[in-house]
Amino acid sequence: MARNATIKHVAREAGVSVATVSRVMNHSVLVADGTRQAVLDVASRLGYRPHGAARSLITNRTSTLGVLLPDLYGEFFSEVIRGIDQAARREGYHVIVSSSHSDHHELETMLRSMWGRVDGLILMIPDIRVATIASQLPAGFPVVLVNCAGDTNGHDAINLANYEGAYAMVQHLITQGHRRIAIIRGADWNYDASERLRGYRAALRDAALPAEPELEAAGDFSEGSGYEAAAGLARLRSRPTAIFAFNDAMAVGALSALREAKLRVPEDVAVAGFDDIPMARYVEPPLSSVHVDISALGARAATLLLGAIQHPDGREIRREIVPTALVVRRSCGS
């Protein structure tokens, strides 16, 4: 890499000390206007850029937030990153993202290598098998946990109103007269999915409806798994009258499967999803869903983290719930 000009080169060329150049670059007022202009001219001519790492070393700030996500697949995570990036940028922070930390060891390695490169971390770990990693973070290091199960161990935390959202959707379906309401679940180890499952079962129980294992189809949040699950449900001798997929991607897959099975939505089977991704209103029929403001979730996490970074002590631990909202469209017979 072509060696760039350093502060020393600028200082020599401008005939001043490095301290003066530093002051100019940091907009200190303790510089004569003439000197300032001379330094700026030289800096510009030499194409000088302050070196980020050197700066971080002495200031002990990186102006960077670290973000660990379970995956980067689909519109959901893209929205989360967007929210984080926007909030971070507003405060002059960069965002470093990393994903798919399947096991404890890999996750830990990643956290280690981020030390000294980020001022704080946003950890989104819906996998309840590795969520315990949060307890091993250096004490006092700013961290915000997103959609993590269990103890926050003194860190700020944000969660979706998964339980409430699922409960509301199922309750709505019951109100519509449905008695056999099937679901398409997420992976067993997924915290969000398990909370939605809790909401589903609670709503059934509160309506005195029986929980039937055959109505709880497996899924993994992908379109394909929704397709398979719905195809299976359509073949049941005692078919459900409604299918609640635990995310929209699976709901879209389900719509496709039901169409192939010659079942009409919502006349024969009502369908609902979770997340309310932008595409939900454009599929046929438009999809009922539990709306989540995903980018707001990301933005809120970033804002909390920036608060923790900028006010290291004296803060109380925040534990927030991002609300969800029922969006009823034609797929469940509005």
Next chain:
Amino acid sequence: MARNATIKHVAREAGVSVATVSRVMNHSVLVADGTRQAVLDVASRLGYRPHGAARSLITNRTSTLGVLLPDLYGEFFSEVIRGIDQAARREGYHVIVSSSHSDHHELETMLRSMWGRVDGLILMIPDIRVATIASQLPAGFPVVLVNCAGDTNGHDAINLANYEGAYAMVQHLITQGHRRIAIIRGADWNYDASERLRGYRAALRDAALPAEPELEAAGDFSEGSGYEAAAGLARLRSRPTAIFAFNDAMAVGALSALREAKLRVPEDVAVAGFDDIPMARYVEPPLSSVHVDISALGARAATLLLGAIQHPDGREIRREIVPTALVVRRSCGS
């Protein structure tokens, strides 16, 4: 932030010099097994983590790639990041992302602040109004341009086969007997969109079909703009028999609009998109599209960049085209 243990603390506690600790942490062979174990024990006990910034400063490597994207909205960019992240991680690199650099100045500021924090840059700048930024990068700094218009200025570059993909789709529609083929364009300043437009017009010309301005509807790559555009096309006194949206999101919006206009797809109007996002096969009817392996595009960009970083000189400039493939589904009458 709780001050973490440094290499000095470990050295003192283990009764060795900092050089020895450094050797242990960097897996140097020049350490006695007993010493190594003792140092590792102390390091682990103290929770020692090498400081990234300090390391970068002396080694002149950050193990981080910088990625500048135009936006973080939708499945497309999420896939790009996924591809980049996977390729980077395999080589032990981090990824720092940033988006939405609307104007020249903002972009430049971002590039400045990344100096010393990344070993190279992936720049995705489809906006032809700011693509010239590439010419202002420090010479010799590893950069890969993705979907950028114009001169690569000595940098590696990757582009999609936009022209070829659009040409092939339009040619296919013509083969199917269509004579009035409308399009839903992207923004005027979008390079990908302008290339697709070129492909469309060339295909018409080669088939001796006239180019009609009223068939070239405006769009901005969002579902909503596709909806509006298709609604307008449906109202034309001389209606097109096919609509080719320049991305899938707009095609999905178009399907929705045609449905409301009581037009059958593909019987009354054929529809096609571009990108072939995962959802394309699940909409009704399944959407014909120009397939792009988006994450492969990202992965390839990362691989090129890593090559440039690891072999700074003696490399010849690479200029690659990522191919597209026609995927014909029911929406255009397969």
Next chain:
DNA sequence: TTGTAGGCGTTATCAA
């Protein structure tokens, strides 16, 4: 096999 010491590029603390 280990230790000493210099330096990476910057900011902060003193004096001047």
Next chain:
DNA sequence: TTGATAACGCCTACAA
């Protein structure tokens, strides 16, 4: 208003 100079935490000759 400016300039020396000591950090920041780490790596790497060179010496022992």
